[in-house]
Amino acid sequence: MALITMRQAITDALREEMRRDERVFIMGEEVGVWGGTYAVTRGFFDEFGAKRVRDTPISEMAIGGVSAGAAMNGLRPVAEFMTINFAFLALDQMINHAAKVHYMFGGQIKCPVVYRAVGGGGRQLGATHSHTPDAVFAHFPGLIVISPSTPYDAKGLLKSAIRSEDPVLFIEHHTLYQIRGEVPEGDYTVPIGVSNVRREGRDVTLIAYAQGAQVAMEAADQLAREGIEAEVIDLRSLRPLDMEPVLASFRKTFRAVIVEEGYRSYGVGAEIAARLQEEGFDYMDAPIKRVAQYEVPLPYSRELEQSALINKDRVITAVKEIL
Amino acid sequence: MNKATLLEWYRQMVLVRRFEQKCAELYQLGKIGGFLHLYIGQEAVAIGSIGARREQDHVITAYRDHAHALAVGTDPKFLMAELLGKATGVSKGKGGSMHFADVKRHFWGGYGIVGGHVPLGTGIALAEQYKGTDAVVLCYMGDGSTNIGYFHESLNMAGVWDLPIIYIIENNQYGMGTSVERASAVPDISTKALPYGMDPRKVDGMNVVEVYEATNAAIKAIHDGKGPQFLNVITYRFEGHSMGDPLRYRTKSEVEKWREDDPIGVLEREIYAKKAASKDKLEKIDEEVEKVIEEAVDFAEKSPFPSPEALFEDVYVEGQPA
Numbered sequence: 001m002a003l004i005t006m007r008q009a010i011t012d013a014l015r016e017e018m019r020r021d022e023r024v025f026i027m028g029e030e031v032g033v034w035g036g037t038y039a040v041t042r043g044f045f046d047e048f049g050a051k052r053v054r055d056t057p058i059s060e061m062a063i064g065g066v067s068a069g070a071a072m073n074g075l076r077p078v079a080e081f082m083t084i085n086f087a088f089l090a091l092d093q094m095i096n097h098a099a100k101v102h103y104m105f106g107g108q109i110k111c112p113v114v115y116r117a118v119g120g121g122g123r124q125l126g127a128t129h130s131h132t133p134d135a136v137f138a139h140f141p142g143l144i145v146i147s148p149s150t151p152y153d154a155k156g157l158l159k160s161a162i163r164s165e166d167p168v169l170f171i172e173h174h175t176l177y178q179i180r181g182e183v184p185e186g187d188y189t190v191p192i193g194v195s196n197v198r199r200e201g202r203d204v205t206l207i208a209y210a211q212g213a214q215v216a217m218e219a220a221d222q223l224a225r226e227g228i229e230a231e232v233i234d235l236r237s238l239r240p241l242d243m244e245p246v247l248a249s250f251r252k253t254f255r256a257v258i259v260e261e262g263y264r265s266y267g268v269g270a271e272i273a274a275r276l277q278e279e280g281f282d283y284m285d286a287p288i289k290r291v292a293q294y295e296v297p298l299p300y301s302r303e304l305e306q307s308a309l310i311n312k313d314r315v316i317t318a319v320k321e322i323l
Numbered sequence: 324m325n326k327a328t329l330l331e332w333y334r335q336m337v338l339v340r341r342f343e344q345k346c347a348e349l350y351q352l353g354k355i356g357g358f359l360h361l362y363i364g365q366e367a368v369a370i371g372s373i374g375a376r377r378e379q380d381h382v383i384t385a386y387r388d389h390a391h392a393l394a395v396g397t398d399p400k401f402l403m404a405e406l407l408g409k410a411t412g413v414s415k416g417k418g419g420s421m422h423f424a425d426v427k428r429h430f431w432g433g434y435g436i437v438g439g440h441v442p443l444g445t446g447i448a449l450a451e452q453y454k455g456t457d458a459v460v461l462c463y464m465g466d467g468s469t470n471i472g473y474f475h476e477s478l479n480m481a482g483v484w485d486l487p488i489i490y491i492i493e494n495n496q497y498g499m500g501t502s503v504e505r506a507s508a509v510p511d512i513s514t515k516a517l518p519y520g521m522d523p524r525k526v527d528g529m530n531v532v533e534v535y536e537a538t539n540a541a542i543k544a545i546h547d548g549k550g551p552q553f554l555n556v557i558t559y560r561f562e563g564h565s566m567g568d569p570l571r572y573r574t575k576s577e578v579e580k581w582r583e584d585d586p587i588g589v590l591e592r593e594i595y596a597k598k599a600a601s602k603d604k605l606e607k608i609d610e611e612v613e614k615v616i617e618e619a620v621d622f623a624e625k626s627p628f629p630s631p632e633a634l635f636e637d638v639y640v641e642g643q644p645a
Contacts, residue, residue: 025453051453054484056480057476057479057480057483059476059479059480061442061472061473061476062442062445062473062476062477062479062480064442065439065441065442065443065445065446065473065477066442066443066445066446066449066477066480067446068442068443068446069442069443069444069445069446069447069448069449069450070446070447070449070450070453071446072431072443072446072447072450073381073446073447073450073451074450074454075449075450075453077446092436092439093439093442096436096439097434097436097439097440097443101432102637102638102639102640103417103637103638104414104417104418104422105413105414105417105418105422105424105426105432106412106413106414106415106416106417106418106637107415107636107637108413108414108424108425108426109424109426109431109432110640112640141638142638142639144639164641165639165640165641166639166640166641
């Protein structure tokens with residue numbers, strides 16, 4: 001086991017998959033000569049060359065669609081959106097094309113494309129560059145949506161995504177790139193669609209993913225010092241959504257707080273809360289709480305932006321309201 | 324052009340014409356639902372260009388896609404079954420008129436979002452280049468598609484990467500009810516190829532032989548290292564944009580004038596001029612096509628609707644997750 005960053009784990013997954021399978025290639029803005037604007041593909045251009053590490057023009061609609069077409073015709077593209085905010089431009093390709101062709105043509109076409117995109121707020125980038133729109137993408141059947149919270153999961157899930165026969169959106173949160181974690185040397189995969197218990201506890205269930213899981217873990221640590229044992233479930237993928245560990249935990253704690261960085265309205269928390277009352281109504285001892293981003297476009301000014309985002313104190317407050 | 328080929332094109336163009344006329348009839352009867360966009364008037368475009376295609380070459384188009392499926396050789400009965408929403412349809416009754424596909428014949432489908440398939444076709448071409456084959460992609464679209472962002476981003480990327488693709492503009496003069504002159508800042512669509520390093524060619528889309536020759540030349544140009552190709556094929560749809568089009572945007576006399584250049588009539592005259600066949604021979608082909616259409620309708624009518632379980636099939640390749 002090595003202690004590596006999430007960024008390194010993603011880099012390793014991409015490099016190992018490219019070495020393993022000639023069909024895997026990368027395309028996106030500044031992925032090649034520049035080495036990736038988040039340095040995820042640094043050194044790839046030298047190792048794999050211009051054919052397999054393809055710098056594109058600034059053309060998100062074409063990045064979304066050309067990669068999907070290449071996937072339909074037998075390749076394994078990993079298309080990178082420099083940030084998930086720019087993926088909005090490709091929404092039609094992802095939702096109306098990549099996610100539909102298998103069904104719409106009666107199973108004749110497969111589209112095993114992976115879209116990678118970094119997202120999230122908190123870096124003073126202003127309203128258009130700070131979205132956490134994961135729930136938007138997870139709304140539509142046909143697309144798989146993954147967003148990991150640890151280096152181990154990032155590497156194992158990205159490998160599963162690349163090997164999947166279905167289109168995948170792989171969302172990375174920029175604040176997690178520097179997080180370190182234990183990652184085994186060499187090849188392993190993490191199955192898509194399996195939620196993970198990151199911490200066990202008997203008093204309350206915290207349900208989260210990606211950066212929200214990080215915040216939930218910090219909150220759980222502090223709660224533990226106060227004698228409150230929170231169980232933390234990391235969803236890891238939003239579609240497919242594995243509710244089993246969530247329900248198992250809820251049947252034990254009877255209380256739940258859902259933590260997500262996106263907006264509360266129509267969000268991941270709304271979905272989880274609805275399923276908890278549908279499938280776990282008899283175990284509900286308190287209202288299900290949601291901790292999410294306040295419903296404003298994110299502002300530039302540092303403190304103002306931070307005040308709109310989730311943090312461990314908001315999670316702790318929510319927990320104490322229902323204990 | 325040899326006589327047998329001319330007669331085969333005649334058969335295919337009549338097949339498309341009769342197929343579309345039958346579709347209109349079944350639509351009026353309420354047997355075909357959704358949108359229905361007929362190809363009547365444009366037959367020479369799909370038949371001539373796909374006539375030049377080699378087995379390994381790919382075809383992808385927009386929602387006016389019946390002719391392309393027929394041209395690649397898909398049995399009309401599976402197409403008619405698709406239109407009737409039957410389980411035996413090419414897309415198992417899940418696609419409908421706008422979403423025919425026959426991937427084993429390298430026909431990647433009709434697509435309903437204007438321009439949305441243009442990057443897909445470009446990606447299919449990228450895959451062929453990547454694999455090092457000599458296959459090319461015939462990527463069809465209407466004149467209206469040349470105004471959408473997809474067109475510009477895709478052609479630019481194909482130009483940058485030298486992809487083996489022919490963009491074939493089925494320029495039928497109208498994007499729905501808006502004429503090219505009212506929708507495009509440059510009325511000559513050919514000029515839109517220039518910024519992307521392509522040498523456009525304007526083609527008479529009512530003449531199947533010309534369309535064939537232009538496509539053939541474009542395939543050769545790709546193999547000669549000249550990069551992606553652009554054909555501005557001038558044609559006309561005799562019917563409305565889709566069923567129920569009130570046709571307020573053009574005059575009857577305009578349509579009548581174009582009907583003088585009916586592509587089937589143009590080919591007939593060519594056949595007689597070349598003494599490729601007698602009137603009797605062509606009538607015999609007409610009758611054979613009629614029979615094929617009847618059989619297709621019969622097959623479609625007798626086919627079962629999709630089972631209730633089919634609803635959840637093929638959402639994902641690897642099964643339906645929660």
